Amino acid sequence: MTAHAQRYLELSRNRRKPQLIIDTDPGQDDAAAILMALGLEKLDLVEVLALTTVAGNVSLHNTSKNACVIADWAGRSDMAVYAGAEKPFIKSLVTAQHVHGHNGLGGMQLHKAQTPLKVLHAVAYMVDMLTHVEPYSVTICAVGPLTNIAQMLSLAPEAARGIKEIVIMGGSFFHPGNVTPMAEFNFYVDPHAAQIVLQAGVPLRILPLDVTHQALLTQARIQDLAQMGNDNGPRLATLLDHYERHEQASLHEGGAPLHDPCAIACAIFPELFEQKRVHVAVETQGQLTMGACVVDWWNKSKAVPNVNWATAVDDVAFFELFNAAIAALP
Template sequence: MKLIIDTDPGIDDAMAIAYAAAAPEIDLIGLTTVFGNTHVHQSSRNARFLLDKLGLAAPVAEGASYALGQSHHTPSEHVHGPEGFGDITEIPEIGTNHDLSAAEFLVETARRHKGEVVVCAVGPLTNIALAMQLDPEFSRNISRLVVMGGAVYCPGNVNHHAEANIYHDARAADIVFATPPETVLVGLDVTLKTLYETADFEALAERSRDMGGFLRDISRFYLKFYKEVGGLEGCGLHDSTAVIACTHEPMFDMVETGLSVVTEGPEFGATRPDPSRPSVRVCRNVDGAGVVHLFTERVASLP
């Protein structure tokens, strides 16, 4: 399966990219970057660093710096650290970005591999909305869109109403859900059922000294946040769960519903069922233990 991950690395993004690199079902043909956990130039640098560390030659196309109509973004330093990788702050600049912007790269790659490309968006949906606006055929050219975002049937994580990826560009998300391609939404309804604990990271590092050790090291900052803010003993495999949904749909229970996103007022960023809109498949439940096991086994195969 040809996969593009639209990403804002980010600790859980790094985990998802490592999983995609290790999964035999996945041909990772590119990363597109967006603001979110970091500023977009940090996202791109981190993406290129991860690909180099994984020994992959996939291109990195840089995308949106801000939400649609905005000119400022404040990264989630309290969650992911000042450079996106927890306490690790010295991250080298390796290689260069693709000549095309993220939206252009998405459109051109989907056109070149019509019906073959799955796009997994694990950050704000700005690049996806821009690609849809750039080429009306984009939604039909991709095989499907898998989104890590939303809290449709459960509380949010930015506030009671909203999940972070949707909240950071609610207008872009609403554009995507208004006329979506074939879409699977992997939100907090399931990703908080895939907790990865300190002992899991330690065991992973024992089996995968380089990549597993790196993920363990950057996770300490992330795990501390989960403990202090949520009282949880682990972190959700948010982005990795979305990548796993690209190839292992039977592990998920889904319902079909249209979606809209609140774009103003006190519930800004909330993702709501909307029967007037085209249906997407929303994950309601997951084999959480199975996802954790699959993630570990795949990533443990890396050096």
């Protein structure tokens, strides 16, 4: 690891270890994000409290099954996994099976998970957890549609007392949308939930397409994973190779944006990212702009800024830290 990446590690170790709930819709890049977080947990840089699942990339049935399988891959059959919302607040569910395969993990043959799915609903879990923890102590990494989090904040606004911050992969401003010309997938799937979260008054960081398209997964970087001497490096290389080939054919950018691990990285290594304090809203009615972000870049509205919006990432250090996390796994 270079001295540059090592500096981010040292900065992280000098802070209180984050406690994370990962709200997710696995998803190939979600799988990479979860494995990154669990690898960093083995390096004693974070504590992962639970995985909560939501419908998005694929159905809730598949996202929940996949989360349990991914926990198994990391040797964490003790991981708490809770299933949440099976559809958005108002819109019909739109999935991304054409990107992630029919089961969300590139059509990969999956074993029967040893990690059990908890009976309690994800929203009920978050309400109970966040109302009983130390105030402002838990970070939520949201890497799918924001339906669970919006439900939690709507049904039990007092739960916000337990939230240190919500780190969100979603939205776009300068970069075109990836599901419509204007909208990023997570915000498009449930724009009403996104707007509820943005208006909730809790600390927010957003990793938009503007920055995730700077963290490009190339074939060379996939080979770095493939050559690791553990099970999860080669496994993730196989999974992400399917993803990279699809995204490369679609985007022609020289690689595939590794969206969701950026949220994990920002929660643990915020210095990796340049960020700007801005006011953000989400379009919930426009026929052509549904799910698009309205980012008040120059504070024209005089609205109070509500988001730390990521604008750039140290991608070399990001991938070094990502690889270190995956290498720490079985």
